[in-house]
Amino acid sequence: MSKVRVAAFSVSLDGFGAAPRQDLQNPLGVRGTELHQWFFETELFKKMQGQSGGSRGVDNDLAAQSFENVGAWILGRNMFGPVRGSWNDESWKGWWGTNPPYHTPVFVLTHYARAPLAMEGETTFYFVTDGIASALKKAKEAAQGKEVRIGGGVSVIRQYLAAGLIDEMHLAFAPVLLGGGEHLFAGMNFHGLGFAPYKTVMGGNAMHVFIRK
């Protein structure tokens, strides 16, 4: 059975997993880049951008691990793009250009149907309109024994958490105070859901905590 995990998911000191006011100019929300700075500075991220340099060490290693053994992804539609409502001309193809960093089937949760979208590098976006359980079933089939990674955003993760469908999470606590955005923990008792930290690794720019049931 495929394990379902959240990985390398950035959280601010005050508990926000996404910054407020996402739009085309701010794919991560206003000040969202600060939240992900630990990742942006890594060699892995630079490489994904076609650049050289970047940091090695814990942050880089754990970012790399987050992509290993992943057979399928699940994303919320806000993580896929800034378009709201129907897809209109279907010209939006994600934030990531022609060759997205997934390289697997990616199931995008949405209320609006759209034909599958095959990209370079073996990423295909499938748009799922019949709910989180259906998306997970499809993702597990597609993963062929590998893991399913719930990419986010916060709302999607919280829906899967509330349904008891997540096995493990790797949270990267970033030394940032956002003061607003989407809160990962509010009104949700992770301890009560049975999660406990089992490994903590201090990185150069984030504290990485691995939790599971």
Added chain:
Amino acid sequence: MSKVRVAAFSVSLDGFGAAPRQDLQNPLGVRGTELHQWFFETELFKKMQGQSGGSRGVDNDLAAQSFENVGAWILGRNMFGPVRGSWNDESWKGWWGTNPPYHTPVFVLTHYARAPLAMEGETTFYFVTDGIASALKKAKEAAQGKEVRIGGGVSVIRQYLAAGLIDEMHLAFAPVLLGGGEHLFAGMNFHGLGFAPYKTVMGGNAMHVFIRK
């Protein structure tokens, strides 16, 4: 002018600065010891307990720094003890035995008057019934140019934050999910109050973040 700071204040991943259900058997609340484990394992804490051993390194160094240059403390009454309401026979003298770890004047916020309580090691508890501004004024006078440390708990810190009276905080983020207790951040926008991290130090068992305006 005395700087006013919070130091070595433990916060859980989910934002709680105190565990729930404090009582005589659980001075730190149920599971509160997990929150402070990073401190309990240090050489400094062991020494304060009359023991040898304990860890050196970042956690120990920053715990030690939190006690340096402190001229007066302010505590909430729940941090002073489990007694609620009036002081009755005044037999309660704090959680810390005959020689508390403060070694300065300590101003305890309470609604119930009580005579000052001189302990061994130059700690004297003064009970302040006329509010946080009065307690801070008294503490600054007593500190004689040294810093005033707001010890906690969460409620007291939040009252001073809301009043704009705290200059600096050293928060120790512990890899613990409490799921309940007193939340440090809920309904309070630290970024909006003007605070930003200016230094982050990774310890063996906590991520130490220093914030100031």
